[in-house]
Structures are given as structure tokens and as C-alpha cells.
Amino acid sequence: MSLLTLDGSSGEGGGQILRTALALAMVTATPVRVEHIRKKRRKPGLLRQHLTCIEAATAITAAEVRGAHLGSLELEFRPGRIRAGAYEFAVGTAGSTTLVLQTVLPALFAATAPSTLTIRGGTHNPMAPPFEFLAHTYAPILARMGADVSLTLEQPGFYPAGGGCIRARVAAARLQPIALVDRGDHGGFLAHALLAQLPRSVGERQVQVIHDSGIPGPAELLVEEVQALSPGNALAIHLRFHEITEVVTTLGERGVRAEDVARRLVEAAFSYLRLDAPVDEFLADQLLLPLAIAGGGTFRTGRPSSHTRTNAAVIERVLPVRFSFTPEPGETWRVEVNSR
Secondary structure, three states: OOOEEEEOOOOOOOHHHHHHHHHHHHHHOOOEEEEOOOOOOOOOOOOHHHHHHHHHHHHHHOOEEEOOOOOOOOEEEEOOOOOOOEEEEEOOOOOEHHHHHHHHHHHHHOOOOOEEEEEEEEOOOOOOOOHHHHHHHHHHHHHHOOOOEEEEEEEOOEOOOEOEEEEEEEOOOOOOOOEEOOOOOEEEEEEEEEEEOOOHHHHHHHHHHHHOOOOOOOEEEEEEEEOOOOOEEEEEEEEEEOOOEEEEEEEOOOOOOHHHHHHHHHHHHHHHHHOOOOEOHHHHHHHHHHHHHHOEEEEEEOOOOHHHHHHHHHHHHHOOEEEEEEEOOOOOEEEEEEEO
């Protein structure tokens, strides 16, 4: 089969192009070459977490690979047959474990037996979906599409040491289209402060700010103290609706008051509540690939980001689908995927 060439600097130009290319290559058994990888970034080329994605994809498909080294601007990836199994991967830094997981999930759905994954590294990163978002927003939607994914946070990993661990059990599945166009009734919210090597009072102050913020519905407050290699603070609000649980998250920062971290997250929660659509900007990007593999589906969201449109363009190069982005009255958009 001829090599499909993708430009890693096109559109948004980030690491998502590489991860989507790997996922699609595995699912379709298509050899790919990605050129100009992250060329627009301050540190262009492959970073450690990208190499772990490649390592995982290589192990799962016995792929032949060229260019898999730090700083590489070009990668050739020739996948073999997808193999179920028990896999362990380590990013080796605080790089994102969740992005590695998302890269290989579609392939493991296409396997012939269940698989287990253990991935070590960062679990709460500022530029990647945190574990709680995957477990409570993304995975339940995959379940509605017919997937069976069980996720466990064994240990959080914060910058700079990392050292976190997530585990996943993934059953083989044939994804089905879904329509996610309304949130449904609001069932309240959970405010969850996760703390490592920090005073419990930090989390207590944070959840109190969230409780007093005026977010509608019954409130559940949780302060959880955990072991980790680095001090860390992850704060999440689970906005519970009948059709979706939207998890908005932020990370504590050195020198920033606990209350200010919480207020920043409250603003994000109200921004979502004001949006008359169930899917936020980040979930919109992550739903494109499973819907495309399913061959159809639709959802409503806010204005699609450059990241989302770039991801759609990459998927259209490989799968026989077309995405449409249609503005609606107000600030919402309808995204549809159809076979072609």
C-alpha cells in the first residue's frame, strides 16, 4: 500500500495531527508519513510524550517505524495487524498519559479481544485532558456509542516529576453513531479538589468558593488527599446533566491563591452553562475521530476551534467521511459527520 503523506504543520499545527494520524493508520492499516511535525511550535518536532504515543502504536500493531527520535520533524509509520494484549508504557516525564491513551483507544476497539493498558507519566497537565475529564465526560459518551472502557487513576502525576499512573481495560467494540444535541435536565454538580503534598485547607477553601458561587443545583463537595511524586492541586467541577456530565478543570499554581484558582474555574463553569449546547470546545475535538470511525453522528457545540477543524481535515484525508460545521442562531454550531 502506498504511503499517505500528511503535513504536520497544517492548520493548528500541533501534536494532535500526529496522534490522529497514528490512530487512523492503526485502524485502517494505512502506512503514513507525517512531515513538518509541530514545526510552528517553540520546540518543534517530537517530544517525549509523542514518542510514547508512537511506542504504544508500534507495540499494538507491530509497526515498522522511521524517524522516531526526539526532535524529529518527520515520521514514517507502517502498521501491522492490531493485537490485543496487556501493555505498559511510560512517558518518562510529566507528559500526558491521557493523550497516549486516546491515541491507541480506537485501535484497541478494533482488536479481537479485550486489552489492558498501564500508562505512567503525567495525569493532570495544563495542555491535555486530565484524567477526570476522560473518566467522567469522554468515556461515558464512548459507552453510549457501544464501547466498553474502564478507567482507573492509580496515582496522580503532576509537573515536574510526573510518576502518575492510569490503567484502562478496553473491550473490542464496533462504534455506533450518536446524536448529542441537548444537555437535558440539570442534576447539580460535584466540586472536587485533589491535593498532593499540600495542606487540606487549600482544597477546603477551593470547594467553598465553588459552593458559594451560585452554580445551580444540589452541590456535592469533595476534598481528596493523595500521594504523588510532586506537590500538586487539581480542581474540577462536574456539571451533571441527563445527557452528559461536563467536567471543567484547572490546576493550582505556585503563588496563586487557592480562592483565585477556584474563581477561575467557576468562570469556566458559567461559560459552559451559558452555552446552549452539550459539547464544549475540547470535547468537540475529541469526538470527531470516534464519530468518523462509527461512520456518522452529530453534536452541538460552540464555535469550532482551529484545533477541531484541523483534526477534521486530517480525518477526512484517511476515512471516507465529510464533516460539516453549521452555525445556528445564537452562539452554537452543529457538527455532523456523514459517510461519502
